[in-house]
Amino acid sequence: MGYRVATVDELQDIAYRQGTHMRPVRHHMGISAFGTNAWTAANVGDRLMPEHREDPGIEELYAVLRGRARFEIDGETVDAPDGTLVFVGPEVNRTAFAEEAGTTVLAVGSRVGQPYEAGGWEVWAEFHPAYEAGDYDAVIDRAREPLEATEYATPLYNLACCEALAGGRTEDAIGHLRVAFERRPSLRDLAKEDTDLDSLRDEPAFRELVG
Secondary structure, eight states, X not given: OOOOOOOGGGSOOEXXXXXXXXXXXXXXXXXXXXXXXXXXXXXXXXXXXXXXXXXXXXXXXXXXEESEEEEEETTEEEEEETTOEEEEOTTOOEEEEESSTTOEEEEEEEETTSOOOOOOHHHHHTTHHHHHTTOHHHHHHHHXXXXXXXXXXXXXXXXXHHHHHHSSOHHHHHHHHHHHHHHOTTHHHHHHHOGGGGGGTTOHHHHHHHO
C-alpha cells in the first residue's frame, strides 16, 4: 500500500521534556524524507514544545492544526490561531504554549542542503525523562527490548550510556555501542568526549571501538 492514514490522537502520547507531550508522526507513518512530529496540550497554559534552538542548518515549520498557540521566538510573541503557519530558522530560540485546551501543533523540519537522516530520537523520547533523572536501571529495563528492535543508531548509543552509568553492564554497553557505530560511524567522535561513557575508557574493547 502506498499510503497511510492516522489521526494525531491515535499516535502514542509521549511525555517529554519540560512537561510537553509529543506524538511521533514520522516514526508512526514510516516517513524517511523529513522529520515531523506533533505536539499536543491538554490544558490552557500548557507548554506545547520544549524551549530549544535547532542546530545550524536545521529549519522548521510549525502548523497549528487545532486550538490556538502562543509562540515565543527570540523574545517575541506570535499569536497563532488554528491554521497558522510559523517558520523558524536555525539557531533561533523557540517554544510555544496552548491558549486553548487541546491545542495541537505539527512540526516539520530538516537540514538545509543535506539528505534527511532519521536519528530515531522519537523512539528514545519516552525514556529520556528517566535518563535525565538518573534512573538508569529503569531505562535499561524498559528500553532495551524496544530499542534493540529498531534500526536506529542513536537510541542504542543512549542505551549504552545508561548501561555505562549504571555500572556492572560493561559488556552490554560495549555491544550496543558496536552496533550503534556500525549504523552511524559519526557517533564514534561523540563517544570520545562523552562523559557518560567514562567508566568504559579503560576497557580494551572500548578503546578499540573508538579508535
